[in-house]
Amino acid sequence: MFKFLEPNRIFSITSKAPRYVFILFIIVFFIGLFEALILSPEDYKQSHSVRIMYVHVPAAWISIGIFSTITFLSLIGYIFKIKNFFLISKSLAPSGLVFNVIALVTGSIWGKPTWGTWWAWDARITSMLILALFYLMYLISWRIYDNNDKVYKISSIIAIFGIINVPIIKYSVDWWNTLHQPASINIFSKSSIHESMLLPLLIMTAAFALFSLLIFLMKYNTELIKIKNKGLDRL
């Protein structure tokens, strides 16, 4: 069913794509930086500190998106026994973790001028920290277990338990009284963010997505070469 996704078939694409993705990422990232740091206006309440949003929010979105993708691929991979899906999941995880850490650190930096503290055990921040721990457990499971079947099973279990945390992250600001502000962007209803701030936010999100694609492609190619290295040993 998923024969078109076989590594042998797609390596010719994945090995050439990083160059183009890198060029595109650099262009979009610099446009995003210019928009975020120079062109976008300051907030009437938060002044210039609002600019931290342009790295904090895309990083949080992408890290949550990557973890959801990992869980979906692990689940489908486990049900239909598609090993390539586990390889894709494994290759996505490092950039997911880095984006998660960026969201936590930049959130902490933003917290100091806004709330007067670097850290609070607030529901949104704590649930993001828990997501980082799930990312760590997921990556460690790939380091610990050599046996493929075992690592597929363990990493899938970690991803499935971790995904329970994702709706908690999303709705934590509605379910509990938190220092963290509620969502300003809604897909199904009117967003409370002004267009002049939405544009740089979307450009930076596109740049971050391109960077995660770049890292994924490089990591995926590395994993394929690792497998081929083992294949040469068997010849």
Next chain:
Amino acid sequence: MIYETLFMNGYGIYVWSAFLFTVVSFISLYITTKSQYVREKKKFVAKFGTLNSERADFAKSQSINKEILSNTSNI
């Protein structure tokens, strides 16, 4: 203009450190991933060099091996 961009009403230290942390994280992740890729590719080429001609021909018959051996355009 430059002064305002740098100091941002006293918030510059927070804004610039957040952006700097992001860029440093990107560069670190890129370098780590790239070095892992180069290491694995070098290992593959070295192993390929130790194969006798019959095994090398067989290995080369797989398109993916040919792609790895060719100068793949990873940056």
